[in-house]
Amino acid sequence: MSDQRGFSTRAIHAGYEPDPLTGAVNVPIYASSTFAQDGVGGLRGGFEYARTGNPTRRALEANLAALEGGTYGRGFASGMAATDTLLRSALRPGDHLVIPNDAYGGTFRLIDKVFTQWGITYSVAPVTDIDAVRAAVRPETKLVWVETPTNPLLNVGDIEALAGVAHDAGAKLVVDNTFASPYLQQPLSLGADVVLHSTTKYLGGHSDVVGGALVTDDEELDAAFAFLQNGAGAVPGPFDGYLTLRGIKTLAVRMDRHCDNAEKVVDFLSGHAKIESVLYPGLPGHPGHEVAAKQMKRFGGMISVLVAGGIDAAKDFCARTEVFTLAESLGGIESLIEHPGAMTHASTAGSLLEVPDNLVRLSVGIEDIDDILGDLENALR
Template sequence: MSTEPTTGAHGTGHGFATRAIHAGQEPDPRTGAVNVPIFASSTFAQDGVGAMREGYEYARTGNPTRTALEECLAALEGGRFGRAFASGMAATDAALRSMLRPGDHLVIPDDAYGGTFRLIDKVFTQWGVTYTPVSVNDVDAVRAAIGPQTKVVWIETPTNPLLNIGDIAALAEITRETGTRLVVDNTFASPYLQQPLALGADVVLHSTTKYLGGHSDVVGGALVTDDEELDAGFAFLQNGAGAVPGPFDAYLTLRGAKTLAVRMEQHSTNAEAVVDLLTSHPGVSSVLYPGLPEHPGHEVAAGQMRRFGGMISVRLAGGREAALQLCNRTEIFTLAESLGGIESLIEHPGAMTHASTAGSALEVPEDLVRLSVGIETTADLVADLEQALS
């Protein structure tokens, strides 16, 4: 598997966990507060007309708590620029609007997150943007889908919900050759497990609601890049459209990011134990997890991820009814949308997070169940699924 970069953002040379706790988070110079304060102010005094203190004038444009979060997120992804948004979809919208114009084309996963698909299919197509769904694990298919009007190749890896794996380095080589931009939604992996910028991606996107926040108590999104021109476009829409996180949201996300490294280790450990159960259970027809040697993307994932994460999808031998019964029978796994929190969640994508893909090329199987494996006691999670499947 890939190892942690020896040099952090801005040449600090610090490891991931150190950056998570300290990047953008120096003790407050006035009070010595170790935690970044929540700057709950909508506006900032100026020392003269246009003479702003530290560049702050209005909280939509910039807020010190948000700045700390953005610096930390950039450091965790090994990037120069980070922008925080009010949700993952707000970040998605800003990225697409910044990089696309009417008549442009983009490539998306054929099992993309339902919210991403809905935004592109129902909103951006009205703007004259076209798209082609392809399998992210098929490099040749991605190359074939790129045409003269293609501006963006947008991938998830692992994908949501089928956990397919895209070879980021190989796809980055294609986008460089074709003059397109590669955007990687890194939400499922988190910056701890995967570093897309180091592999050649132009932009990394996160729903910080998920693993970065990690406690199911805040909604947010982020864009990270090394490209100053791209960042300028993101910053313009961040301010101009105004989908920014409030200071308390930024504080909660920053607090969650501090423990990302230790949480992702336990998520991965628990997921591996759950996979051991599921692969041997007669009620399960297939287990979708990149950590399995038989997974078609296993070798690529092993080369670009530190571990294989806490997300698992399964297909039930009894079809849709068995999938719904499993979702309703668990006691520790909570039936709920979202993912990446410390508590374990279970859901039926076809009826919940991916309902918007029904009837499209991205429709998910009805027998599919998605698990977000939390950090509870490992044996308890295994026992819960065992009783729910019995």
């Protein structure tokens, strides 16, 4: 089938054709640690050992590449495993990278606490300020790492402009596309060199599997990813691959519902006396609204708010919801609420990436909107 097919068609079909022996429409779970060979070195379908390759994982990787419009896809055991593989593939002692001033806490922790021990340095810059990113670049810069929208402040970076900054410096642009998903945004088409996902989130979509992915058009980078994927072994199991593929099949319809519900939540919270401000790229007053409208199909299902009354009011808001579950992670069919400063971004405390203590992040699910709004109204009462 052609890669020119529509998004939902690719999501359902890319990477797998019905099994020629049984006609199975869904990809089988190949729960085998090893594969029979037809003589020494005679590999059937290229498979020898499940860490090196697995048919279920291969189907997932081909599907992910097709969704992002990329040539190569690699699956990993988690988003952080994908992050670690990318950093180790692209950086050597003495190298430098630029990261957002509100990056995901886990990404910051890995870079700040682990990679700096190996002689890697980093600078912090807002993804919204192209001049600031350019000023942060050094002769030894190898990566410009961005999230857009960012986690958790939902700032928006101009991917095409950031790619220009990175490439002018001889560096690669990496875009963490987890918040947007490939349905809403495809960074490779805008000049990014690598797209990263925590497939745990919108791609899997059901809060039942952990995974990560890297997608690129760069053959040399992909070879480095493949080497570490096999050599370090942080690979997803076949059941993980199956669950992620199952989730991907409904990504488009889920994302539209996430966006529909988020827009109504934004309307409700924007006029609420107990909310200081709402952070959402779909708001015309959001500083990244025009860029988001240019490079995203819609504005996503993630919302952050600053709660009037400080940290105690923010934590009380989180504790009082019922439809919204107080939990880390995001992008599942159920609505989640969290306090980033004490939860997902606790590692940024005291750093340049520290988040406001009255910040609350909402992952708006696909429940009935009246129930979502009623829950928020009760929690803020």
